[in-house]
Amino acid sequence: MLEIKNVHVYYDKNQSEVLREINLQIETGEIYAIIGPSGCGKSTLLKAISGLTPYSKGEILLNKKKLSAKHHTIGLIPQNYGLLPWKTVFDNILLPLNIKGRQIDKAFLNYIDEVMEKLEISTLKERFPNNLSGGQKQRVAIARSFVLQPDILLMDEPFSALDALTRENIQELFLKIWKEQNITTLLITHSVEEAIYLGTKIVIMSPLPGRIIRILDNPVQKVENKRTSVEHLQIATDIRNIMTKEWNK
Amino acid sequence: MKIIDKWKDFLFGFISIILLWYMVSLLINKPILPSPIRVLANVHSLATQEIYIHLGYSLIRIFAGIAISVFIGLLLGVLMGQSKRWNKILNPIIYFTYSIPKISLLPAVMLIFGLKESSKIIMIVLIIVFQIIIAVRDSVKDIPKETYYILRCLGANKWREFKEITLPAALSSILSSIRIALGTAISILFFTEIYGTEYGMGYYIMDAWMRINYLDMYSGIIVLSLLGFILFLLIDLIEMTFLRWRNMSS
Numbered sequence: 001m002l003e004i005k006n007v008h009v010y011y012d013k014n015q016s017e018v019l020r021e022i023n024l025q026i027e028t029g030e031i032y033a034i035i036g037p038s039g040c041g042k043s044t045l046l047k048a049i050s051g052l053t054p055y056s057k058g059e060i061l062l063n064k065k066k067l068s069a070k071h072h073t074i075g076l077i078p079q080n081y082g083l084l085p086w087k088t089v090f091d092n093i094l095l096p097l098n099i100k101g102r103q104i105d106k107a108f109l110n111y112i113d114e115v116m117e118k119l120e121i122s123t124l125k126e127r128f129p130n131n132l133s134g135g136q137k138q139r140v141a142i143a144r145s146f147v148l149q150p151d152i153l154l155m156d157e158p159f160s161a162l163d164a165l166t167r168e169n170i171q172e173l174f175l176k177i178w179k180e181q182n183i184t185t186l187l188i189t190h191s192v193e194e195a196i197y198l199g200t201k202i203v204i205m206s207p208l209p210g211r212i213i214r215i216l217d218n219p220v221q222k223v224e225n226k227r228t229s230v231e232h233l234q235i236a237t238d239i240r241n242i243m244t245k246e247w248n249k
Numbered sequence: 250m251k252i253i254d255k256w257k258d259f260l261f262g263f264i265s266i267i268l269l270w271y272m273v274s275l276l277i278n279k280p281i282l283p284s285p286i287r288v289l290a291n292v293h294s295l296a297t298q299e300i301y302i303h304l305g306y307s308l309i310r311i312f313a314g315i316a317i318s319v320f321i322g323l324l325l326g327v328l329m330g331q332s333k334r335w336n337k338i339l340n341p342i343i344y345f346t347y348s349i350p351k352i353s354l355l356p357a358v359m360l361i362f363g364l365k366e367s368s369k370i371i372m373i374v375l376i377i378v379f380q381i382i383i384a385v386r387d388s389v390k391d392i393p394k395e396t397y398y399i400l401r402c403l404g405a406n407k408w409r410e411f412k413e414i415t416l417p418a419a420l421s422s423i424l425s426s427i428r429i430a431l432g433t434a435i436s437i438l439f440f441t442e443i444y445g446t447e448y449g450m451g452y453y454i455m456d457a458w459m460r461i462n463y464l465d466m467y468s469g470i471i472v473l474s475l476l477g478f479i480l481f482l483l484i485d486l487i488e489m490t491f492l493r494w495r496n497m498s499s
Contacts, residue, residue: 050402069404076402078395086417086494095413099403128494154402 002026002049002067002152002184007058009044017209018044022058024203024212029182033199033218035189035239037247041210042188046154049186050074062151073100075150075183077158081141083129090125093144100148112147118177119143135166139173146177153185159194168227171197192239196220196232204242213246280463288467295468304472306448310366310438311480314373319423321378326385327415336386343382351375352437364445372441376434380426388422389415421492428484435477450476 002025009019018041026032036042047053049060051069060067067074075096076082083092093112097104116122119139129137138158145153159167175198178185189195195202195218202216216238219231226232270285329336329343355372362368392414400410442451450473457465488495 047398050398052398052401069402074402076399078398080393080395082393082395082399084396084414084417086421086492088494096399096403099400099405099409130494 001028001063002186003059003061004049005059005061007045007048007060008056009041009048009053010056019048019055020209020211022210022212024215026184026186028184030200031178031185031187031198032201032203033187033189033195034203034205035192035195036205036210037207038190040205040207042205043156045205045210046076046156046186046188049152050076050154067152072152073148073150075145075148075153077141077145077153077155079157079160081129081137081158083137083140083144085129088126088128089121089132089140092129092140093147096144096148112143115143115147115177119173133166134162135170138162138170142170142174142177146181146183149181150183153183155185155187157188157190160190167194174198192236192243193227195239196235197226202235202239204239204246207247214242283464283467288464288471291464292468292471295465295472300453300469300472303448303450303453303469304476306446307438307442307450307473307476310369310441310449311373311434311476313370314434314438315377315427317370318374318377318381319427321374322381322385322423322426323419326382327389327411327419329382329386330389330419331415343379347379347383352440355437355440359444369438369441369446369449372437373434376437377427377430380430381423384422384426385419388418392418421495424484424488424492428481431480431484432477435473435480439473 004022004024004026007019007022008017010016011018022045024032034042034045044053048055049067051067051074062072065071083089084095087095093116094104102108113122116125119142121136121139121143124132124136124140129140132140138161141158159171162170171194187195187198189198197220199218200221202218203212204214204216205211206213216235218235220226220229220235223229223231267285270282274282274284325339329339351372354375358371358375359368362371396414397410400413405413438449439451439454442449443455446452450469454466454469454473457463457469
């Protein structure tokens with residue numbers, strides 16, 4: 001379980017408050033989709049969890065131990081995917097494993113192949129990122145995170161740069177592979193649809209300074225035909241009501 | 250396919266120049282412009298003689314100049330690209346010196362560093378190093394922050410960040426700037442080799458000129474051109490092997 005306890009983040013030497021009193025308990029094997037207006041500190045929250053931004057107060061624990069890059073494996077998929085242009089797709093996927101000092105034996109290579117197969121990028125192994133489409137880059141970034149089998153996966157608007165059709169396609173692929181591994185995931189998005197489609201829980205944040213306004217269970221994850229179900233319409237309406245009420249205060 | 254096209258272009262250019270030269274030499278019909286066929290034959294016969302020593306000296310000076318420039322350029326470029334404070338301090342200096350025609354510093358450099366090897370190499374460094382500094386700085390600055398995030402999240406240390414991200418980004422820009430500066434560097438080399446040495450292609454050409462041996466003079470010019478051409482090919486080769494990712498962008 002990932003516990004975010006009373007976390008505050010300030011910028012400019014305590015001048016401006018970005019995040020206020022963030023309390024969040026993330027159950028293992030869930031996807032928390034965080035939705036909030038732009039500039040509300042969503043990305044800052046992700047950076048604080050991953051250790052890229054220091055937080056002023058509070059603590060972040062993973063299974064009762066302070067979350068840190070040294071002791072835990074944190075997977076990150078940034079908005080621009082963060083692939084190294086001078087490494088091939090395959091080397092990009094291997095890099096985090098090398099940094100973590102993982103033994104890569106034959107069985108593990110087979111496993112990597114399997115993940116790439118599922119994400120339909122097996123044929124791209126020797127290609128360079130400059131030579132890939134946005135959707136392909138995204139799938140490489142997903143593969144890179146999943147073969148790492150991280151303790152926690154953080155995603156910063158990972159699908160927002162894709163066109164609608166590609167996005168839905170890759171969201172489906174993501175869920176398929178996620179269901180096999182059940183990696184605890186924190187996902188930031190500005191799209192209500194995306195939050196509902198991917199999140200098992202939906203967290204709504206306020207405008208700056210970012211606070212958590214509401215945490216909703218997402219019933220849509222339990223039904224088929226997610227995108228067209230009655231539940232989808234219901235929760236989308238709920239979220240929109242909360243947003244209009246709280247964001248325009 | 251691309252390489253074959255390149256060679257076709259090169260061959261066409263070479264033959265055109267030789268043909269033009271041949272026609273002008275027929276027109277002038279004086280020893281000051283011998284026919285290219287005689288000159289090429291002379292180059293061929295020189296290939297077994299002392300010209301190797303001259304070529305060797307020039308090559309060593311160029312390589313030493315490039316190596317020192319790459320070292321300084323990488324150091325200062327990365328420093329300026331990664332630290333706003335250093336960029337603020339060094340940028341005005343670089344900006345100011347960038348516009349100075351470096352060849353005009355030749356007398357000063359020779360006064361301070363003497364007529365021997367060091368002043369020749371320093372001149373080459375002066376030509377190349379600023380281009381490398383600026384190219385490296387810009388390429389390091391242009392690396393998206395997210396690229397570093399990925400590694401930092403995994404607990405990678407600074408050296409790892411440098412090795413996996415900063416260095417490859419810098420190296421690709423170094424090659425481009427060497428390519429741009431190489432032509433000027435060879436011209437400068439020619440100038441510096443007129444003074445204080447008895448070795449080098451510059452000396453060889455000027456010496457032949459003084460001895461009124463026009464055949465040797467033109468042969469020297471051809472060999473010096475060949476040197477430049479081979480260095481360009483070398484850069485192409487390095488680029489094709491190590492920077493495959495850049496050429497494959499669609």
